Amino acid sequence: MALSASAESSPTVAYRFSFPDAVHHVMQVEATFEHLPPRPLEVQMSRSSPGRYAAFEFASNVFEEKFTDGDKKPLQVSRPDPRSWTVAGHHGTVHVTYRLFGDKVDGTFFAIDTTHAHINFPATVMWAHGLDDSPVRITFALPPGSDWKIATQLYPTTDASTFTAPNLQYLMDSPAELSHFAMSTFQVPAIAAGGKAQTIRVVAHSQATDAEFNDYVAGAHKLVLEEQAVFGELPDYEPGYYTFLADALPWDGGDGMEHRNSTVMTGHKLSLSTVAHEFFHNWNVERIRPEGLEPFNFRDVNMSGEMFIAEGFTQYYGNLAMLRSGITTQPDGMNGFAHDLSYVLDTPGSSYRSAMDMSRLAPFVDGSSDLFPTYWNNDFVSYYIYGEVIALGLDLELRARSNSRITLDDFMRAMWRSYGKPGGPAPGLVGHPYNIADVQKQLAAVSGDPQFAADFVHRYIEGTEKLNYAGLFLKAGFVLRRLSSPASLGDIRLEKSEHGVRVTRSTMIGSPAYEAGLDLDDELISVAGTPIPTPDVLLKALASHQVGDKVELVFLRRGQQVKALATLTTTPGFELIPIESTGGTLTANQKQFRDAWLGSKVKIKAHS
Ligand SMILES: [Zn+2]
Incomplete structure (x- = not known):
C-alpha cells in the first residue's frame, strides 16, 4: 500500500508480542517507533490503568530492555525517573525489546502461563510521549503449534494475528485474551425505529462445561436486553461488536474491568452479576464520563468526585438488572439492598464524608493499603455502595414524586443523550465529559423541578444527609427495619x-x-x-x-x-421485608409501584 506524504511524516507505533517463556510467566515485547521528529524520544511504563484508580508501578516487572536505532545500533539511554527512558541519537526510528514478567489474572495486571496470555496494555507496553494520536499496530506471534486464539476490542485486520488501535487511549483501553477459549455471538435488535442492531460476543477461558457456558451466555443475553431497555439503545461499538472477556479459573483473582467495547471478568467461576455491572459501564463511565477521567492520565492517578455515579449508579443498575431479568429473586435482591444500606448507614465515615469526598479517595483505596495501617473501616465508605444507595434512594424518590411516571432510567437516558451519545473527536475519546453541575442540570430537567435537583445534590451528594429510606421503601410495600439481634x-x-x-x-x-x-x-x-x-x-x-x-x-x-x-x-444492620410478610397488607398502589420498579422492561424476546 502506498503511503501518503502526510502519513510518511507522522510517527507510527508498532508492538509485537511473543511467548517463548510462557512457562516462566515471561513475555517478549518488541516496540518500534518510526517517523519520529529529531529530538530525544521519551518512553515510559504507565502508573495507572483505565478503570483502576490507584497508582501501580508497572515498570517493576520490565527487564532486559534494549534500545536500538533503525540500523540495529545501540542507542544512548538515560533514566529521568524509575519508569521512564529517554532515548537520544536516533535518526527517526527507535526499536526497543524487553521482557515482562506477569502472573496476576485480573482487570489491571498482565498474566501469562502455558494456557494463556492475559494482556492489559497499561501493564504491558512502553509508550512514547507525544505520540498519543499516532496509530498503533499490534501483532501477537502465537506460540508455534498452540491452540490459542485472540479475543480483543482492538480493530481486526486481514491478518488474524495483527490488530490496530487508532491512538494511545484506545490501545490502553483494549485488553486481549489469547487462549483456547469458547466463544458465542448473539445479535441485539434495535428497540427504537431507525436504530441499529448490535453484535455481542461472549468469550470464556474457563473449565465450564458446554451447558454451563450456554447458560452463562443466555443469562448475559437477558442482562444486555434489560440494560438496553434503560437507555433505549446500545452504543455503537467501534470495532463492530462488544466482547465479554471472561477468564474463570480456580487460580484467578476475582475482578471485573470495564472498557469501551469490551470487559474483562475474572474469578473462580463465570459470574452473571459481574456481567450485569460491567455491561452497564459501556454507557456509564465509558461514554457518560466524568471530567476527572478524561482523557485518562497514564502518568499519574486519576481523581474524580463523580466516582459514586460512575461506579455506584452502575452498582445499583447491575443489581436492578439482575432483579428485573429474574436472575436474582426478589428476596435475595432485597437482602442485597438491605445489606448495602446497613453498610452505608452504620459506617461512621458516611457522617464525616459525602459521596463526592469518598469518590476522591479512590486513588488511596483502589489498591493495596497493606503497607501501613489506615482508619478506613471508620472514615471510609466505598463509593460503589454509597453511590448505589444514593441511586436507589433517588430512583424511589423520583417514582414517589411522579406516581412512577419519572424514574432514574429517565435521568440515565438524559445523561446518555447529553454526554455519552454525541461521541468524541476520535475512537476512545469522550467529547463531552460531565461534572456535578451537569448532573444537577439533568436532574432538574428530568424531574421538572430545579429546586428539588439543587436540594438533592446539596444535601445527599455534596452533603452527608441521608434520605428517608424507610419511608421510600414503604411506597413499594417493603418494610425497612433494624435487625432484631442479640x-x-x-x-x-x-x-x-x-x-x-x-x-x-x-x-x-x-x-x-x-x-x-x-x-x-x-x-x-x-x-x-x-x-x-x-x-x-x-x-x-x-x-x-x-x-x-x-x-x-x-x-x-x-x-x-x-x-x-x-x-x-x-448488632448493627437492617432488614428489608415485604409488607405482606410482616402481617400487613400490600395495597394496590404499593403493588403497582413495586411492579413498575422491579418488573422487566424488555419488550423484545431473548433467544435461548
Ligand atoms: Zn465498576
Whole structure:
C-alpha cells in the first residue's frame, strides 16, 4: 500500500508480542517507533490503568530492555525517573525489546502461563510521549503449534494475528485474551425505529462445561436486553461488536474491568452479576464520563468526585438488572439492598464524608493499603455502595414524586443523550465529559423541578444527609427495619493471641467496645467475668445478656491491664421485608409501584 506524504511524516507505533517463556510467566515485547521528529524520544511504563484508580508501578516487572536505532545500533539511554527512558541519537526510528514478567489474572495486571496470555496494555507496553494520536499496530506471534486464539476490542485486520488501535487511549483501553477459549455471538435488535442492531460476543477461558457456558451466555443475553431497555439503545461499538472477556479459573483473582467495547471478568467461576455491572459501564463511565477521567492520565492517578455515579449508579443498575431479568429473586435482591444500606448507614465515615469526598479517595483505596495501617473501616465508605444507595434512594424518590411516571432510567437516558451519545473527536475519546453541575442540570430537567435537583445534590451528594429510606421503601410495600439481634459490643474483629484475643481492626466509632476504650491491638482477656480464649467464646459470653446491660471488659493495652464497662447494643444492620410478610397488607398502589420498579422492561424476546 502506498503511503501518503502526510502519513510518511507522522510517527507510527508498532508492538509485537511473543511467548517463548510462557512457562516462566515471561513475555517478549518488541516496540518500534518510526517517523519520529529529531529530538530525544521519551518512553515510559504507565502508573495507572483505565478503570483502576490507584497508582501501580508497572515498570517493576520490565527487564532486559534494549534500545536500538533503525540500523540495529545501540542507542544512548538515560533514566529521568524509575519508569521512564529517554532515548537520544536516533535518526527517526527507535526499536526497543524487553521482557515482562506477569502472573496476576485480573482487570489491571498482565498474566501469562502455558494456557494463556492475559494482556492489559497499561501493564504491558512502553509508550512514547507525544505520540498519543499516532496509530498503533499490534501483532501477537502465537506460540508455534498452540491452540490459542485472540479475543480483543482492538480493530481486526486481514491478518488474524495483527490488530490496530487508532491512538494511545484506545490501545490502553483494549485488553486481549489469547487462549483456547469458547466463544458465542448473539445479535441485539434495535428497540427504537431507525436504530441499529448490535453484535455481542461472549468469550470464556474457563473449565465450564458446554451447558454451563450456554447458560452463562443466555443469562448475559437477558442482562444486555434489560440494560438496553434503560437507555433505549446500545452504543455503537467501534470495532463492530462488544466482547465479554471472561477468564474463570480456580487460580484467578476475582475482578471485573470495564472498557469501551469490551470487559474483562475474572474469578473462580463465570459470574452473571459481574456481567450485569460491567455491561452497564459501556454507557456509564465509558461514554457518560466524568471530567476527572478524561482523557485518562497514564502518568499519574486519576481523581474524580463523580466516582459514586460512575461506579455506584452502575452498582445499583447491575443489581436492578439482575432483579428485573429474574436472575436474582426478589428476596435475595432485597437482602442485597438491605445489606448495602446497613453498610452505608452504620459506617461512621458516611457522617464525616459525602459521596463526592469518598469518590476522591479512590486513588488511596483502589489498591493495596497493606503497607501501613489506615482508619478506613471508620472514615471510609466505598463509593460503589454509597453511590448505589444514593441511586436507589433517588430512583424511589423520583417514582414517589411522579406516581412512577419519572424514574432514574429517565435521568440515565438524559445523561446518555447529553454526554455519552454525541461521541468524541476520535475512537476512545469522550467529547463531552460531565461534572456535578451537569448532573444537577439533568436532574432538574428530568424531574421538572430545579429546586428539588439543587436540594438533592446539596444535601445527599455534596452533603452527608441521608434520605428517608424507610419511608421510600414503604411506597413499594417493603418494610425497612433494624435487625432484631442479640446484645453486642459492636462489629469487632478478633484473633487468638497470647493472653486472650487480640483486636485486629480499629473498633467502630460509637460502638460499645469503642466507648469502653477498647481498640486496635488491645488483648481482650474477659467479658462479664467470662474468659475469652478464642473469638467464638465472645458470643457465648454475651448470650445471657440484654441490650442495655453494662458488662465489664478486662483487657491488656500496651502491657497494662485495663478494666472498663461497656453498655451493650443490638448488632448493627437492617432488614428489608415485604409488607405482606410482616402481617400487613400490600395495597394496590404499593403493588403497582413495586411492579413498575422491579418488573422487566424488555419488550423484545431473548433467544435461548
Ligand atoms: Zn465498576
